[in-house]
Amino acid sequence: MPKFVYDFTEGNKDLRDLLGGKGANLAEMTNLGLPVPPGFTITTEACRTYLADRTVPAEEIATHLAKLEATMGKRLGDAEDPLLVSVRSGARFSMPGMMETVLNIGLNDDSVLGLAAQSGNERFAWDSYRRLIQMFGKTVLGIDGERFEEALEELKAGRQDLDLDAADFRRLVDVYKEIVKQERDREFPGDPREQMELAIRAVFDSWHAPRAVLYRRQERIPDDLGTAVNVVAMVFGNLGMDSGTGVAFTRDPATGQRGVYGDYLQNAQGEDVVAGIRNTIPLQELERIDPTSHHELLDIMARLEGHYRDLCDIEFTIERGKLWMLQTRVGKRTAAAAFRIAVQLVDEGLIGIDEAVLRCTGQQLAQLMFPRFTEGAANTLLTTGMNASPGAAVGQAVFSSERAVELAARGEAVILVRRETNPDDLAGMIAARGVLTSRGGKTSHAAVVARGMGKTCVCGAEELEVDTKGRRFTVNGTVVEEGDVISIDGTSGAVYLGEVPVVPSPVVEYFEGEEPAGELVAAVHRIMTHADESRRLAVRANADNPEDAARARRFGAQGIGLCRTEHMFLGDRRQLVEDLILAENPRERQSALDALEPLQKADFAGIFAAMTGLPVTIRLIDPPLHEFLPDLVDLSVKVATGAGTEKDERLLAAVKRLHEQNPMLGLRGVRLGLVIPGLFAMQVRAIAQAAREAGKARAEIMIPLVGAVQELESVRDEALKILDEVGVHALIGTMIEVPRAALTAGQIAEAAQFFSFGTNDLTQMTWGFSRDDVEASFFGKYLDLGIFGVSPFETLDRDGVGRLMRIAVAEGRATRPDLKLGICGEHGGDPDSVRLCHEIGLDYVSCSPFRVPVARLEAGRAALAGAESDTR
């Protein structure tokens, strides 16, 4: 039989799988000789056994409890001098929805008197007892916590908690017991061992609590890990003003500034800090109140940081001047703090630069690149909602999609304010600088769609009363009318009245070429430099014009991975495209193509100039032709109502002819090239001529939407002939964006010199949903249900799309060992996806220019993480 219970002296921090995070760190601190209250951990394995057959390892627990009693010289629930314990859950990953803690186990009508006598503090003893019943009732027996809160409020009748005396709490104990009897038709259990066992079972059971299950599904945490339980001897921060409890960080987790940082609350137990019943005091003030404990605490924190080699956060309690450590873990931090602390730790010799890079994520870097509101601006903070999509946006409040579109068309900046959004608001969301809603969470329509668009969004700002008809909202007495300017901070969720000045990110300015200045930018510089030195993946950018190409190059792009040519067919060239589509014979078609060719050539010349010496991958035209024509519904209505011209009628006929039920799955990409004679040839000739004239151009011609090698062969043969005629060399390759291309990559590689994974389309077709249509209609629901942890359009779906990519990489390279492999879908700039691209062995990732630094960092981290796991 496995060992199901570990004393704190038996564990260590590497046993997180077995002991949970909390138990492993308590054991680690115990072994470091730090003042941790004695206790033991019941393992996750015991939990798994319990969940299978409802048994708990009662004997082992009894043995360890006996040892604990011996250590403490007290017996659990003893009537004279009771040992009290807390029962706390502690899984491998912290998980909302699971039972957290029951304190003061061991108290009953007898032992409360013993505690009063021993502590010499009757008020404390009865307060502890009512806390036990309250917590036990709520978390173990599942009684609505409001029942207890209401009873407490009634008793206080407006007094502060410190004003209550022992008699008050004794009365409250009776009321609480009565609540238990009413709600659960049973007595509160007076037997301390029964209390402990029920609490342990409750922790185990909470593994299957709906919120915990949902959270695991969303976070892809396996369902069969189980949670550990920690049973710890109680120490008391609420024994008087020489006692207290606090939380602390070894450095400032908000800014990354050196020096400890924390809060302390005198005469209180841990949950009081969280509940915010009184204001905490800064940790520094503890030096004045209890210099010995303060000094010891600083000492311990320095040791912990040295030991964990990272920012730690801790929970501690002082019981009558004696310091106890209740918890520690590596602390969460902001993006800026992450970079600063990582570099500080390098300078302090605690970690190497490799490790520092591994500790700064691309996600954090991206956060540092958003523009921010000036700190200390004098604007009124109207309210705070959920930070649904980061960024800073300023504009006039508008209350309908139509109005947003109308004002935006005039060049005005607007913020779309709605109770909640729905698919009808899509046009308005596109037109607005930012979106603000009063309802809905982070998976609401507004939040999902805004994140998809990269648009600033604050949602669920519940204090807002939105009056759509009256075109105004009211918040805490302030009325904001349509046209009034507001500012929303999608990173913090803050909503301000008036225009808050926006400052560009200093990190972006650094990427744009400014010298590194300030500790943060200097830290970013060092991290980026080492990431670049370490990475194996090249980073390219997706850019369709010389300006974007030049910016991408400044941001560190090593080429263009995707230059789309369809955008070049819009604007004043739309007329030529219409001519091409309306052509009634080969002559008319050719003359439209001839007119387009010099324009295309000029497009490419500009990009080649911006990227001299670097590879530029140009994708031949991809979307269905009708995207260049007017909308079918609009045109039908125009013609039907007699408002159309003769040309409109001809256009309508063409639009109808080209109309497709599912244009995403229609005549586009290579299919267009094969069906419309001369179209691809025109583009290839324009590329070839521009490349020849540019001198150091490195053109790569990319064929979209190939599903069978025969398609590619046809186009390649034609393209090679043209390149040969012009006398220019260029690589010819293909997108891998329909599942069949990945599944037959071994064949396709016979005709392709490179593959570029078009993961937007590949995701659409692998899952069978189109981004435009479904993000709005059901992604929110899917995120809520935990079907996705994250939208597969944001982060590559490893099991589906990722698997196709692996197949294509392996089989493509088997056919052609020097096959060049890249990705040009939007995933190319997503941190998790960059890691996957490194793992599966791509040569480069390509992403929007702004995302290039994120990709560089993540590529470096992926290489370093890989190197780390290689040497293990």
Place this chain on the structure above:
Amino acid sequence: MPKFVYDFTEGNKDLRDLLGGKGANLAEMTNLGLPVPPGFTITTEACRTYLADRTVPAEEIATHLAKLEATMGKRLGDAEDPLLVSVRSGARFSMPGMMETVLNIGLNDDSVLGLAAQSGNERFAWDSYRRLIQMFGKTVLGIDGERFEEALEELKAGRQDLDLDAADFRRLVDVYKEIVKQERDREFPGDPREQMELAIRAVFDSWHAPRAVLYRRQERIPDDLGTAVNVVAMVFGNLGMDSGTGVAFTRDPATGQRGVYGDYLQNAQGEDVVAGIRNTIPLQELERIDPTSHHELLDIMARLEGHYRDLCDIEFTIERGKLWMLQTRVGKRTAAAAFRIAVQLVDEGLIGIDEAVLRCTGQQLAQLMFPRFTEGAANTLLTTGMNASPGAAVGQAVFSSERAVELAARGEAVILVRRETNPDDLAGMIAARGVLTSRGGKTSHAAVVARGMGKTCVCGAEELEVDTKGRRFTVNGTVVEEGDVISIDGTSGAVYLGEVPVVPSPVVEYFEGEEPAGELVAAVHRIMTHADESRRLAVRANADNPEDAARARRFGAQGIGLCRTEHMFLGDRRQLVEDLILAENPRERQSALDALEPLQKADFAGIFAAMTGLPVTIRLIDPPLHEFLPDLVDLSVKVATGAGTEKDERLLAAVKRLHEQNPMLGLRGVRLGLVIPGLFAMQVRAIAQAAREAGKARAEIMIPLVGAVQELESVRDEALKILDEVGVHALIGTMIEVPRAALTAGQIAEAAQFFSFGTNDLTQMTWGFSRDDVEASFFGKYLDLGIFGVSPFETLDRDGVGRLMRIAVAEGRATRPDLKLGICGEHGGDPDSVRLCHEIGLDYVSCSPFRVPVARLEAGRAALAGAESDTR
């Protein structure tokens, strides 16, 4: 060095890969002791070597030629008594576009005189010489054959070929030589060995002729097989009226009737039969002309059939009363002949019943199931076009899609007649019984779309002059006006005036339950009986109503593999569905669902009754909801022009809200079930209650469009609760129709008791094209270009879709060994696809009721073929 040249005495029929079909069979006949002119075969391996380095195995050829000369006692091109040879290509597969044959090699200005002297027939000698120059000029030198034909016609000046004399042909030789000089700026080569080598090289080179390359691409024949070349001593059918040439079959390949069958042409060479310069006579008449040869021929044919154990076709020549066999192979035959002959051979003890089943294809059975026109009806045959899509259709000729729709709506049968069709004609094609066009081949829009629909089509009937405006067509002087009745035969390509009576297929009547009568039906019965005994795959049907279910059962279906529920939401229930979609709150939604539930229950009750004791797989609702609402364009126009009611305006809002750019990739299938509360629950409850009341019902509930196991889990949990409440057992499984489902089948099988491959959607998403949109717009072009050999919507694409299926089968079964696996896409009734389903280990295929017999046969053949290859 490999052996590159084989004498006919050295080969045999199993060496087809090396010697080609023709060479292998010539060797086989030689070894049987049949009178084959001596000769040798240059191997396909020699061809591959030649294509790599342009060398021919000259020495080996010379050795074999010397041996041939010794055997014949003549020398090639000898001036006194020349040996002449033919050079004929012969690949593993016969292939249009490749060089076929050059006869009479060895003739020049000297040897022609020797031939004349030896044969005593000057006319014959000069005719042979001019034939050599003509064939050599055309096929070896690539000169347009018209040049020679014109010269011949000019010389004939209206006379028959038998009227020409030696002087005429001698003059023609001069003219032909002059043509060669003009066209190729070289003399016709007089050296016999040069003639032979050039001819051999030309055969090898023709492997890369564009038509041959295209054909191989279309037929998926590997490009690197190469062709063999046969060099054969010439024998002459044109030495006088005691000579001749013919083709024959050992049984009637058209009907399968016992007894030989063939054509004979006196005083002619083989190519004259093909060119049809004179009428052939039936083989029987040879008995009168040359009873010895006739008797010997019948004898040989009997031996060949016994040896090949199948219908053989042969080419033969009689030279002055001496019979020579020039070729034999297993002969092609019609569908009816295939069944009859297979069973005859069983009865004759030549083959076993397993072999007989393997020789009758599902494709042939399907042909036998089409209705046919009564034979011998007195209708005028107007013309014959291409047999683009089989069947027999009768109806009024109409000349526009609109008119077709209009008349069909009134219940009239129409045939849509167009010059060619385009996507605008789609509605008309759906409305019509058949389609007739005057232009375009078998890959034209009309042909591709009609085959996709299973609609009768004759295309490219070039004699038709279609006058769309005048609503009439003219053919050979007959004018057919709109409304006149015509009949088209998609199996033969014939077009008749008036109504030809259609007779149902006797094979269908047999499947419907009639006793087998007649040799054909008896043969079908025996083949089907043994196929059923042999197959491992079960066959189910796709049926949505009790009538189809009952018919499917009569046709041998062992259950329903797909019962679609969305069709049940149309008709007079559309109103309820509109209520469901327009519901503004949960109460309204629930009341629409409550109204639908008893109707659904009745639907299922009927199907369960028809299929008592057999499994019925019911798919929960799949298509996007807006399919149940009016068309967006129509409704927009109606409202914009003021013709809409208040309800139309509400409807328009709903249609706009539900509008999707790509509905195929939108809110449908399981997504609908998860987003609309109560919809799936209503359906499951209706199924459960109908099943409980039906008694012996075996319901299987199928969830469409699952891409992730989490989706299925959610729906399954809800369904299991309802089944439990109703107290009914049913399997719960899923379609595998998005690529991700196949790629994560190992996970999905955790929640699924069965998989059914929805290969229509799976094909769409794997290739990234939607059937509705692309068949019309580019499939014809793709077939022409050889990108497909056959539409992937007709026959499963092995490399793409098939690979996903293999993955899903292997990984699904690894998770759940008793996972039930089937297919319910339209491929379930396609012969090649059934074979693939057998190979990858499915448990059943499901197809339309009419296709059930085809699937049964192919399942049997697949099992027998598998068994055969297992014992090899």
